[in-house]
Amino acid sequence: VDSGGQAALLAPTEVLAQQHYRSITAMLGDLAASGLAGGLFAGDQEQTHVELLTGSMTKTQRKGPLSRIATGEAGIVVGTHALLQDQVMFDDLGLVVVDEQHRFGVEQRAALTDKAGTPPHLLVMTATPIPRTVAMTVFGDLEVSTLTELPAGRAEIQTNLVSLVEHPAWIARVWERVKEEVEKGHQVYVVAPRISGDESEQGESDQRDFDADGNEVKAAPAQLSAVDEVTEELTTGPLQGLSVAKLHGKLPAEEKERTMSAFAAGDIDVLIATTVIEVGVDVPNATTMVILDADRFGVSQLHQLRGRVGRGGLHGLCLLVSHAETGTPARTRLDAVAQTTDGFELSRVDLDQRREGDVLGASQSGRRSSLESLRVLRDEETILEAREAAEALLEADPELATAPLLAERVTEIEESASADYLEKS
Numbered sequence: 001v002d003s004g005g006q007a008a009l010l011a012p013t014e015v016l017a018q019q020h021y022r023s024i025t026a027m028l029g030d031l032a033a034s035g036l037a038g039g040l041f042a043g044d045q046e047q048t049h050v051e052l053l054t055g056s057m058t059k060t061q062r063k064g065p066l067s068r069i070a071t072g073e074a075g076i077v078v079g080t081h082a083l084l085q086d087q088v089m090f091d092d093l094g095l096v097v098v099d100e101q102h103r104f105g106v107e108q109r110a111a112l113t114d115k116a117g118t119p120p121h122l123l124v125m126t127a128t129p130i131p132r133t134v135a136m137t138v139f140g141d142l143e144v145s146t147l148t149e150l151p152a153g154r155a156e157i158q159t160n161l162v163s164l165v166e167h168p169a170w171i172a173r174v175w176e177r178v179k180e181e182v183e184k185g186h187q188v189y190v191v192a193p194r195i196s197g198d199e200s201e202q203g204e205s206d207q208r209d210f211d212a213d214g215n216e217v218k219a220a221p222a223q224l225s226a227v228d229e230v231t232e233e234l235t236t237g238p239l240q241g242l243s244v245a246k247l248h249g250k251l252p253a254e255e256k257e258r259t260m261s262a263f264a265a266g267d268i269d270v271l272i273a274t275t276v277i278e279v280g281v282d283v284p285n286a287t288t289m290v291i292l293d294a295d296r297f298g299v300s301q302l303h304q305l306r307g308r309v310g311r312g313g314l315h316g317l318c319l320l321v322s323h324a325e326t327g328t329p330a331r332t333r334l335d336a337v338a339q340t341t342d343g344f345e346l347s348r349v350d351l352d353q354r355r356e357g358d359v360l361g362a363s364q365s366g367r368r369s370s371l372e373s374l375r376v377l378r379d380e381e382t383i384l385e386a387r388e389a390a391e392a393l394l395e396a397d398p399e400l401a402t403a404p405l406l407a408e409r410v411t412e413i414e415e416s417a418s419a420d421y422l423e424k425s
Contacts, residue, residue, distance in 0.1 A: 005094025284312025
């Protein structure tokens, strides 16, 4: 921004975008006062305007922000998917930051970087890299900075698997543990995969599991936990007397906001919710999370969900309740989440189970892989050696004059449709 360019920060939810907007504005202080009455450095070139653009803004509300973004008056732009729309035009977009990268598709991320005249600098952030990203980091298309320490004010999170196949009576102890935590003055999340009956949260689908040959492993049909039913069951049973509320995407916006504010204020002991709490929810007093039918969620979701606890310096506890049988992919996934809080380690489990996706295509997960005789985890050392050899060859012979067959193959790839994805993260 000091060099005259613009920076854009893309977030997956309005709650998170607003949070980023507030924190960036507060952090910059007077430097964010460009164009505002009372700015201390009127006319100072170091000032800029921080803009927020979200999907819920009306056409009238968007008019000013869109104009300031297009003219370059807004140096820092924070927004949701609304930033990807055609009518959003930048004057000189020099840096794109994507938060919670696993929540965006390849094409969505590219839609923002394509708004720059020349390829902008790109920073993608995530606690749980998706399989395709892991593959690309191994191949050398992305440089990696790993933050291994906990953020300030965070505490360790203990994760335990509660197997109801082997110990069906343990569910009673789960609710006892919840009551104990509330009695200490803390708060608890309970997460369920359904809203009511078989109704899922918008955009949600069950985690699909595959065997070593790529065949889908169907989970045994079961009545999955749903927010509405669980709320009624707990308030009339094991959690009777506690302040319990529910939260899911189908509730009116005002009710969702009211419930979340009450939980943040400590007026609600137990919040029973779907994955709407996965990102952007920060309640320091919440120390425990119970995830029902945990096998229905993927590694990334489980890791993100449990990140809602242990945020206030108090140790967190996450209980993964499941009927998954020993030896199944679902059980392997849950055991892995229980054993580590390292997002990169978990992404390797995810990669092993879901494969690398189409490395030269739009798919960023699933069974489809463009690698015919290569596996990212199995052949990691070979890939790294190949990358070093390629870098050395290009340094010595940029035109590949000494390797005409290789030059021919590279040209074929560059001229194919797959080449479009080489620059997309």
